[in-house]
Amino acid sequence: MELPIHIDRMAAWSLQEQLAGQLAAMMLDGRLPAGARLPSTRALASDLRVSRNVVLAAYDELFAEGYIEGRQGSGTFVVEDLPAPQRARPPRRAGRPRWLEKPAPPPTHMGEQEAAGIDFRLGRPSMEPVASQVWRGLWREIANELPPDAYGPPAGYLELREAVARYVARSRGINCDPASIVITSGSLQAVNLIAQVTLQPGDCVAFEEPGYPTSRAALTMHGARIVPVPVDEDGLDVASLARLEPPSLLVYITPSHQYPTGARMSVARRLALLEWARGADSLIIEDDYDGELRFDAAPLPALASLEHSSPDNRAPGQVAYVGTFSKTLTPALRLGYIIAPPALHERLVEAKRLTDFQTAWPLQRMLTSFINNDRYMQHVRRVRRRYAEKRALLRQAFASLGDRADLQGLEAGLHAYIALAPELSACELEDAARKRGVRVSVIADYYVGAPDRNGILLGYGGLDIADIERGLEVLTGIVRDRG
Numbered sequence: 001m002e003l004p005i006h007i008d009r010m011a012a013w014s015l016q017e018q019l020a021g022q023l024a025a026m027m028l029d030g031r032l033p034a035g036a037r038l039p040s041t042r043a044l045a046s047d048l049r050v051s052r053n054v055v056l057a058a059y060d061e062l063f064a065e066g067y068i069e070g071r072q073g074s075g076t077f078v079v080e081d082l083p084a085p086q087r088a089r090p091p092r093r094a095g096r097p098r099w100l101e102k103p104a105p106p107p108t109h110m111g112e113q114e115a116a117g118i119d120f121r122l123g124r125p126s127m128e129p130v131a132s133q134v135w136r137g138l139w140r141e142i143a144n145e146l147p148p149d150a151y152g153p154p155a156g157y158l159e160l161r162e163a164v165a166r167y168v169a170r171s172r173g174i175n176c177d178p179a180s181i182v183i184t185s186g187s188l189q190a191v192n193l194i195a196q197v198t199l200q201p202g203d204c205v206a207f208e209e210p211g212y213p214t215s216r217a218a219l220t221m222h223g224a225r226i227v228p229v230p231v232d233e234d235g236l237d238v239a240s241l242a243r244l245e246p247p248s249l250l251v252y253i254t255p256s257h258q259y260p261t262g263a264r265m266s267v268a269r270r271l272a273l274l275e276w277a278r279g280a281d282s283l284i285i286e287d288d289y290d291g292e293l294r295f296d297a298a299p300l301p302a303l304a305s306l307e308h309s310s311p312d313n314r315a316p317g318q319v320a321y322v323g324t325f326s327k328t329l330t331p332a333l334r335l336g337y338i339i340a341p342p343a344l345h346e347r348l349v350e351a352k353r354l355t356d357f358q359t360a361w362p363l364q365r366m367l368t369s370f371i372n373n374d375r376y377m378q379h380v381r382r383v384r385r386r387y388a389e390k391r392a393l394l395r396q397a398f399a400s401l402g403d404r405a406d407l408q409g410l411e412a413g414l415h416a417y418i419a420l421a422p423e424l425s426a427c428e429l430e431d432a433a434r435k436r437g438v439r440v441s442v443i444a445d446y447y448v449g450a451p452d453r454n455g456i457l458l459g460y461g462g463l464d465i466a467d468i469e470r471g472l473e474v475l476t477g478i479v480r481d482r483g
């Protein structure tokens with residue numbers, strides 16, 4: 001029998017794999033029907049000009065997988081009970097497969113843009129690196145230890161949770177029990193876990209407008225119906241939130257440094273928000289992504305810290321606080337945490353277990369050592385000083401432009417918002433800057449509805465001083481030319 005087998009000696013697959021694969025395909029599609037006799041190994045080897053061992057090995061594999069059987073003295077046959085050939089199966093439905101009927105995740109593509117020229121866009125690398133000798137020292141310590149030989153606790157190793165608890169008490173005023181912390185792979189995983197354990201399809205989630213597209217998309221993927229709530233210079237407009245009917249199940253906010261406008265939520269607003277959440281039985285997701293990078297402004301308490309009004313109330317009840325090391329170390333590490341209300345904690349731990357069992361041991365171990373030896377706080381102090389220089393440049397560059405380009409949100413974090421006068425279109429400014437090798441983000445891209453602001457965003461953390469100076473010269477030059 002002539003079989004249409006093609007052997008490619010240059011292919012990455014072995015000759016045996018090619019032969020077994022093609023024979024199996026022929027059996028499944030009916031070209032080699034159930035009960036058919038296969039050529040002898042000697043004859044097939046000669047037809048294909050391969051060694052007999054190749055055919056023997058391929059036949060052995062097909063035997064082992066149950067495709068063929070040997071009958072005493074009469075040769076090798078395709079087994080009788082092979083499933084019906086695919087030709088005889090019902091035709092595939094026209095159009096999209098059923099498993100693609102679910103809507104695709106909303107596109108965001110944040111942080112994956114190619115670097116271009118002097119790049120102030122948000123989502124680009126935006127921080128000062130850790131000093132290389134500190135970094136190497138940390139990893140040398142880990143390299144001297146053998147990893148545990150079993151899964152660790154999904155919520156994270158206790159030493160790290162204790163270190164994080166001490167750290168948030170000191171830097172954000174949050175007095176929590178280490179047992180209420182879950183270590184996550186960055187704050188994005190934290191948001192996903194919270195959504196996973198709280199949301200049912202169609203549940204309403206109030207979201208800052210403009211806001212952080214990545215978290216918004218993640219919540220949407222979990223079935224949230226996103227309701228944009230406006231933001232002003234004091235952060236999320238709680239009065240608008242309170243008018244929502246039915247009240248939203250979750251509220252996602254960035255109160256320390258609203259993303260992207262840079263507004264800091266006033267204490268009065270924070271208290272009003274907490275009161276509303278208690279009354280509405282809603283959960284607040286407090287994304288404190290750059291809360292520790294405060295500069296000249298007085299630190300405002302984390303929302304989660306305001307919940308601890310009595311000493312016996314050691315864990316927040318209405319706030320799921322989400323922290324990250326992405327802005328102080330690097331987003332590439334994927335390290336974050338959730339401080340959750342007690343009632344939610346166990347569910348989050350289970351969701352974490354079902355997602356990836358635990359955050360990788362070397363990362364947890366490294367971070368514990370970093371925080372406990374105070375090197376982390378030293379690093380944060382060092383980077384704050386570096387950012388102070390960069391912020392001074394921004395302030396200086398925009399000082400003389402008055403209302404035409406009003407610099408905002410510089411008191412914290414690593415990006416600033418430049419509100420432009422109505423006659424200066426942000427898109428035109430972005431376009432003119434791009435032609436001169438300077439990239440900026442436009443605030444309109446952070447809205448789901450019609451934008452009510454006209455301005456650009458500058459992420460300055462990762463750029464060096466010389467690039468910032470050159471970039472600002474280009475930008476302010478364009479504003480002046482158009483004035």
Ligand SMILES: Cc1ncc(COP(=O)(O)O)c(C=O)c1O
Binds near residue numbers: 123186323324331335
């Ligand atoms: C609002 C906001 N939240 C969180 C993050 C950090 O996310 P992750 O911790 O997942 O890296 C960012 C990073 O840009 C952000 O802008």
